[in-house]
Amino acid sequence: MTGTAAWIRPLAAKEAGLHRHEEVRGSHCRTAQRLFAEWAAGVGFPHWFGHNWDAFLDCMRMVSDDTGHDVTIVVREAGELLADERPDVLAVLLTVLSQVARPVGGTPGLLLLVDDTPDRLSGLARRMADAGHPVDLLGGGNEPHR
Numbered sequence: 001m002t003g004t005a006a007w008i009r010p011l012a013a014k015e016a017g018l019h020r021h022e023e024v025r026g027s028h029c030r031t032a033q034r035l036f037a038e039w040a041a042g043v044g045f046p047h048w049f050g051h052n053w054d055a056f057l058d059c060m061r062m063v064s065d066d067t068g069h070d071v072t073i074v075v076r077e078a079g080e081l082l083a084d085e086r087p088d089v090l091a092v093l094l095t096v097l098s099q100v101a102r103p104v105g106g107t108p109g110l111l112l113l114v115d116d117t118p119d120r121l122s123g124l125a126r127r128m129a130d131a132g133h134p135v136d137l138l139g140g141g142n143e144p145h146r
Helices: 032-044 053-067 087-101 118-130
Strands: 008-010 022-025 071-076 110-115
Touching: 008 087, 022 032, 032 053, 032 071, 032 087, 053 071, 053 087, 087 110, 087 118
Parallel strands: 008 110, 022 071, 071 110
Antiparallel strands: none
């Protein structure tokens, strides 16, 4: 298992009432272009966001730096995240997010909580593993919040 597990995990029932978090819907992120639009609106990217991976990384770093603490993002319907894209596109997303989650020489900047049914989280975990980012989305006693 890679370091991905440290910053991405299922949303546990005890976390359902998180006060400080942003939400996006995986069903609105089935392609990279739709993901860019959904995250721009849900996370609050600036108007100059360029809808590409470099700009996405810049905006995620900016959001993390502006808050001065971990940014928590809840992905509802997470099983649909980039479902209409090739596995390498999911790999790019996870690589970009890992750069925010574990910046070189910095403090952690991101916690990604995924929420969906167990079978859909299992499918997402398989797609993540196929993309080179294995993570256990059903282990550890964390039940997805429904």
